[in-house]
Amino acid sequence: MAARTPREHDVALAQRAGAGDRSAQRELFQAQKQSVHHALFRVLGSNRELEDLLQDAFVAIFRALPSFRGESSLGRWCQTIAMRTAYATIAKRRPPSLELVEDQVADATPDVQRVMRAREAVRRLYSALDRIEAKQRIAYALFVIDGRTLVEVAELTDSTVLAVKTRVWRARRELLRRARKDEVLAEYLSELGGES
Amino acid sequence: MSKTERPPVEPLSDIAWSRVERGVWSRLDETEVITKERHASRLWWLAAPLVAAAAVAAVVVFHSSPRPERDAGPTRVVSEASSSSVSLGDAHIALDPHSAIVMNSHDDSPNVIVEQGAAWFAVEPRGSRPPFVVLAGDTRVRVIGTRFKVARSEERVEVTVDHGIVEIGYHGDVTRVANGQHWSSDAPSTVLGITEVVPPAPVQTQTQTQPQTQTLPAVQAPTHHVQTSVTPATSAGSAAANDRDALKYAELARLEASAPDSAMAGYLSLSKGSGRWAQVALYAAGRLAADRREARATTFLEIYLHRFPHGANADDARQLLARLKGTR
Numbered sequence: 045m046a047a048r049t050p051r052e053h054d055v056a057l058a059q060r061a062g063a064g065d066r067s068a069q070r071e072l073f074q075a076q077k078q079s080v081h082h083a084l085f086r087v088l089g090s091n092r093e094l095e096d097l098l099q100d101a102f103v104a105i106f107r108a109l110p111s112f113r114g115e116s117s118l119g120r121w122c123q124t125i126a127m128r129t130a131y132a133t134i135a136k137r138r139p140p141s142l143e144l145v146e147d148q149v150a151d152a153t154p155d156v157q158r159v160m161r162a163r164e165a166v167r168r169l170y171s172a173l174d175r176i177e178a179k180q181r182i183a184y185a186l187f188v189i190d191g192r193t194l195v196e197v198a199e200l201t202d203s204t205v206l207a208v209k210t211r212v213w214r215a216r217r218e219l220l221r222r223a224r225k226d227e228v229l230a231e232y233l234s235e236l237g238g239e240s
Numbered sequence: 241m242s243k244t245e246r247p248p249v250e251p252l253s254d255i256a257w258s259r260v261e262r263g264v265w266s267r268l269d270e271t272e273v274i275t276k277e278r279h280a281s282r283l284w285w286l287a288a289p290l291v292a293a294a295a296v297a298a299v300v301v302f303h304s305s306p307r308p309e310r311d312a313g314p315t316r317v318v319s320e321a322s323s324s325s326v327s328l329g330d331a332h333i334a335l336d337p338h339s340a341i342v343m344n345s346h347d348d349s350p351n352v353i354v355e356q357g358a359a360w361f362a363v364e365p366r367g368s369r370p371p372f373v374v375l376a377g378d379t380r381v382r383v384i385g386t387r388f389k390v391a392r393s394e395e396r397v398e399v400t401v402d403h404g405i406v407e408i409g410y411h412g413d414v415t416r417v418a419n420g421q422h423w424s425s426d427a428p429s430t431v432l433g434i435t436e437v438v439p440p441a442p443v444q445t446q447t448q449t450q451p452q453t454q455t456l457p458a459v460q461a462p463t464h465h466v467q468t469s470v471t472p473a474t475s476a477g478s479a480a481a482n483d484r485d486a487l488k489y490a491e492l493a494r495l496e497a498s499a500p501d502s503a504m505a506g507y508l509s510l511s512k513g514s515g516r517w518a519q520v521a522l523y524a525a526g527r528l529a530a531d532r533r534e535a536r537a538t539t540f541l542e543i544y545l546h547r548f549p550h551g552a553n554a555d556d557a558r559q560l561l562a563r564l565k566g567t568r
Contacts, residue, residue, distance in 0.1 A: 069268070073261060085249045095256055099263040106268055166247040189246060235245075 054118035062109030069106060076105075076122045083123045083200070086190040087130045087182050089170030097133055101126040120199065127182060127200050134178040165232035172222045172229060176215050183208045184215035188236055253531045269318040269340060315343045319357070328352065331372055332362040336391075351375060358391030360402075379425055380409040386419075396490070397425040427486040485510060485517035492521070496528060504528055519544065523553035530560055538564050 048056070057075075060068035077098075084097055105125045112121055169189075173181045179201070186197045187208065194212075198205045216233075223230035252260075317326050319335040326333050328343045328350050335341065339357025344350065352361070354376040363372045365385030374381040374390050379397040381390060386404025390397065399408055400422045408415045410428045417423045422432045488510060495503040507528065510521035522544045529537035541561045548554060 066265070069265075073264065077257065077260075081252055082249050089247075091250055091252055091256070094252065095260050095263075098252075098260045099267065102260070102264045103267050106264070162247075191246060 051114050051117070055112070055114040058109050058112040058114075058118060061106065062112070072105075072118070072122075073102060076119060077102075079119050080105075080122055080126045083126055083186070083190075084130055087127070087134070087185045089166065089173070089185075097130065100133065101129040104129050116199065124200050124202065127186075128202070131178050131182060131201075134181060137174075161228065162232075165228050168226060168229045169219070169232060169236075172219050173215075175222075176218050179203075180211040180215035180218070183211035184219075187212050188216070255531050266338060270320050316355075317341050317343065330364045334360040334362075349373075354390050354392045354397075356392060358389060358398075360387065360389045362387045363404075377425070378410060382407040382409065388417075395425070399423045424487075424490070426490040485513065485515055489517050489521055489524075493524070500528060500532060519548040519551045520553070522547070523551070523557055526557060527560065530564055 057068055057072055061072045080101055081094070081098060084094055084101065085091065088094055088097065105122050108125055112118065116124075173184065176184070182201060183197055183203075186192045186200060187194060192200075194205045194208050197203075198208045201208065203211075219229070219233055223233055317324065317333075317335065318340045319337055321337050323337055324335045326335070326343070328345060331350065333341065333343075333352065336358040339359055340355040341359055342353040342355060344352070349370040351373040352359075352375070354374060361372075361374060361383070363383045363385055366372060366383070372383040374383065376390050376392040376397040377395045379390075379399070381388070381399055383406050384404070386401060386406055388399060388401040388404070388406055390399050392398075397410075399406065399417055401417050401419050403419045405416055405418045408417055408423055408428075410425060413428060415423060415428065415431060417431055420433060423430075424432075488506070492503045492506040492510070495506065504525060507521040507525040511518050511525060522540065526537050526540035526544055529540055538561060541557045541564070544551065544557050545554060545561070551557075
């Protein structure tokens with residue numbers, strides 16, 4: 045008997061898991077958990093709220109499995125569902141009312157200062173992203189921060205490449221506006237690049 | 241920072257992944273039950289007259305013959321936020337909220353697997369019939385006729401007997417637990433006396449295998465009633481000390497989520513001993529510290545490997561240590 049292709053394996057696994065086979069569901073969970081976590085982490089920026097979001101995403105994935113036809117890989121399909129879940133969560137959130145307070149890093153050694161400054165910059169970036177429209181945030185996070193291609197981001201967000209490009213541009217414009225008063229963020233944005 | 245350097249994706253701890261996975265299965269199970277109940281509810285309106293007629297017939301059959309156990313295929317029953325009750329032959333099973341069991345009956349030999357949560361079992365005397373068996377992880381409870389509770393959390397199993405006697409098989413050892421006694425897989429050689437067990441009030445037994453949504457009186461956690469005076473199955477002092485450590489360890493494990501600092505202090509205190517639980521506690525301290533991203537995690541794990549190079553968690557400690565050093 046000929047060996048199954050990865051796509052055939054994906055479809056068979058999705059069918060079994062979609063039918064409620066717990067061992068297939070476990071196999072799917074184990075196979076996809078890291079990539080789903082990676083994509084959600086990029087959008088959220090930390091693990092702080094990620095446990096609930098991961099649960100939501102995997103429950104949505106398992107409920108949607110009967111609709112999986114194998115047009116894309118199972119991994120890509122799971123990440124698409126995860127992005128929809130992330131969007132639903134972020135779109136409902138109200139932006140935080142508190143502005144950031146600058147960390148004191150002057151006493152540290154140069155190496156430690158560099159690491160702390162980078163960490164602080166990432167924190168400021170995600171804090172600024174908290175104030176940006178959810179679709180723009182997701183597009184920016186996947187394209188600029190995670191370094192995916194526009195085509196890939198378009199697939200993951202059920203959008204056209206043009207729409208993704210526009211969202212990234214608008215997100216960047218908004219971030220740069222906020223960075224005018226924030227030297228750390230401005231420097232980080234210029235280093236992050238992500239020209240489309 | 242170079243242009244290609246991206247902020248790292250921080251890994252989620254194993255414990256966090258376990259929580260996520262448990263939450264996903266729990267929510268999927270709830271969906272399954274709700275779907276079944278909605279389906280049953282719709283059918284009820286369509287089939288109400290037929291069901292009423294069948295109920296009358298069933299009462300007649302019930303009074304003339306024992307309820308069937310044969311030919312019942314495996315059935316998975318999951319309770320939601322409230323308790324549920326179900327029957328398997330003439331045994332009545334009351335599930336705690338958020339519990340799952342699988343019921344099986346072949347050749348008059350019924351068995352129930354406790355997948356998660358807890359359930360009270362009321363089993364009529366079996367007479368010459370094969371015993372009723374409850375399986376939970378590595379624990380096998382053999383019943384002649386009694387009322388008892390089996391609670392499972394991960395691989396930890398507790399059995400509380402309200403009435404009668406059960407035989408518990410665990411890792412090759414068999415322990416008899418009588419009414420008013422409590423057994424835990426954390427201290428398998430010890431049977432504890434309990435001051436009070438409040439089983440659920442009797443509810444009308446039904447022969448169906450679909451979960452019911454009726455609310456049962458709350459079952460008090462038997463561990464709250466454990467007396468300080470224990471009646472160890474083995475009289476050796478070292479065995480009793482070992483079991484005390486086991487109970488202490490179990491208590492610390494429970495504390496981890498709500499009071500991690502206290503749990504850590506307890507693990508470190510327990511690890512100063514020389515018994516089996518000292519090494520388990522020392523590894524737990526390392527694992528907990530790693531989970532909390534504390535720098536001392538590597539120190540604890542290295543001390544563990546120095547003291548117990550062939551300990552039960554030595555491989556886990558090496559893997560965790562490698563991961564911690566790899567991420568620095």
